[in-house]
Amino acid sequence: MTSIDPSHIASCAQLAMLLEVSATPKPGNIDRDHNYTDTRFEHFLASAVGVYPVLEKATHSKSGVGALIREAVIESGRWQKGGNTHFGAFILLIPLVMAAGRCEDRTCLKTQVQKVARETTVEDAVEFYRAFSAAKVNVKPVDDLSLGDIASFDKIKEQGLTLFNLMEISGSYDMIAEEWTNGFQKTFGCAASIQNKIKEHGINDAVVLTFMELLSNYKDTFIQTKFDDKKAEEVSMRSKSILQKGHIDEIKGEIHAFDEQLLKEGINPGSTADIIIAGLFVSFFEGMRF
Amino acid sequence: MTSIDPSHIASCAQLAMLLEVSATPKPGNIDRDHNYTDTRFEHFLASAVGVYPVLEKATHSKSGVGALIREAVIESGRWQKGGNTHFGAFILLIPLVMAAGRCEDRTCLKTQVQKVARETTVEDAVEFYRAFSAAKVNVKPVDDLSLGDIASFDKIKEQGLTLFNLMEISGSYDMIAEEWTNGFQKTFGCAASIQNKIKEHGINDAVVLTFMELLSNYKDTFIQTKFDDKKAEEVSMRSKSILQKGHIDEIKGEIHAFDEQLLKEGINPGSTADIIIAGLFVSFFEGMRF
Secondary structure, three states: OOOOOHHHHHHHHHHHHHHHHHOOOOOOOOEOOEOOOOOOHHHHHHHHHHOHHHHHHHHOOOOOHHHHHHHHHHHHHHOOOOOOOOHHHHHHHHHHHHHHHHOOOOOOHHHHHHHHHHOOOHHHHHHHHHHHHHHOOOOOOOOOOOOOOHHHHHHHHHHOOOHHHHHHHHOOOOHHHHHHHOOOHHHHHHHHHHHHHHHHHHHHHHHHHHHHHHHHHOOOHHHHHHOOHHHHHHHHHHHHHHHOOOOHHHHHHHHHHHHHHHHHHOOOOHHHHHHHHHHHHHHHHOOOOO | OOOOOHHHHHHHHHHHHHHHHHOOOOOOOOEOOEOOOOOOHHHHHHHHHHOHHHHHHHHOOOOOHHHHHHHHHHHHHHOOOOOOOOHHHHHHHHHHHHHHHHOOOOOOHHHHHHHHHHOOOHHHHHHHHHHHHHHOOOOOOOOOOOOOOHHHHHHHHHHOOOHHHHHHHHOOOOHHHHHHHOOOHHHHHHHHHHHHHHHHHHHHHHHHHHHHHHHHHOOOHHHHHHOOHHHHHHHHHHHHHHHOOOOHHHHHHHHHHHHHHHHHHOOOOHHHHHHHHHHHHHHHHOOOOO
């Protein structure tokens, strides 16, 4: 039994989704001031609203990570017509929310989320692939298991691959998958960074600065997949050089220019945004308010 | 028994709150691009997150409007430190959500919400006053019943005033109270306007245009109370003259200038924003998507 109210946990996750997409300027991504042609800021708000019941259900689910991720994708899509909004975020949020539901207090999240990840089954892997094709995400298929292909489902079953195993396979080139296998290291680092910055900078700029830090430290998977490793590296270098120039007030103009450039080139660091959502969730779960 | 999922109804209300505060430019009010000194856009997002469980509870509550409004104020405040965000909106949303919970389909809202309003009790009136002082709203007290004053609670009880009676007393000078006594006329008119505009204009501009229309047709109570009747009238006239100039693309510059002027003078049409939230709720409940 959890001692923390399920609706409280789900609300922490929902607020994380809302504040991530609102934070601006967040170079290359949708924010309150930037939309893509078919996907808009408002679609992300609606997605965060629609997924709440699934998040709440996840807090008292002992298993079924894959099915819950698929359900999250479906519910998110029932409330908006902007296409895929939060698929990557759900891959992190669902196990985190399930872990929070197992916690007796606010300190055991790190231990529990690793257990949730390791306890996944072959059925979770199959459901995850179904979620994948429902979300129609343009990412690299895990090894030679092509997505949405029934043969792949058979292959998963034949080889007895769990969802954790799939994440191990992808972990070398996918920063979201790597979170599953390295104990959600970037997520907890991100949470610490946001909590360190919120008092001085307020919630928006704490998120923007942490986003820039993540971008400068890690090559974004979404950029690597959509473009290549070199492009992701360039984006990291540029972020680092901007951050080195000083305080947020001094560099905000440069972050804006960087944002405009990435948007123009269609470079969206979507995986970094997913880590931000996960980090915000951890922060709210740990009691952060603003 | 309702045939509509409680979480669906609560989600409609939550999405209404998120999209109202996001819509920009919404002259004089907080939106995604404008904050006040102590209250920010993000506080409104957090308030919409925090109130969800109360909204869900309201869908299956047969009575207790006043207590639910108070609970909504308290929960909203537990998630953010920006002060009063949605008090006026809750006065409309709570009876609407309760009415939706009684509906067998999506067409009976208008009839049911009038019943919910008329069935309120003296206890609801007392709870409403408690909510009022919890929200610390700077509005005109109902007649000589001064707020937060225990003598007033006794007076309500002595005179046997229900919450509906209080709304009747305030209805002549308060557009939110008037909704209770005129069958939520502006709310349903607002819903029709948004639904008429969404296809051509998209969700943001449908809200902005409807906001301008409401402002031009009705003097905002919040402005009347904070300033005077003349100021509210001026704002209405200015809105009307801008709207008469043409299509949204042609007048957006003027709406922006109007917004900047109102923000500078501290004129915030808060009651009009509350009607927008109620109208958005009705629209989503009736099946609108974007």
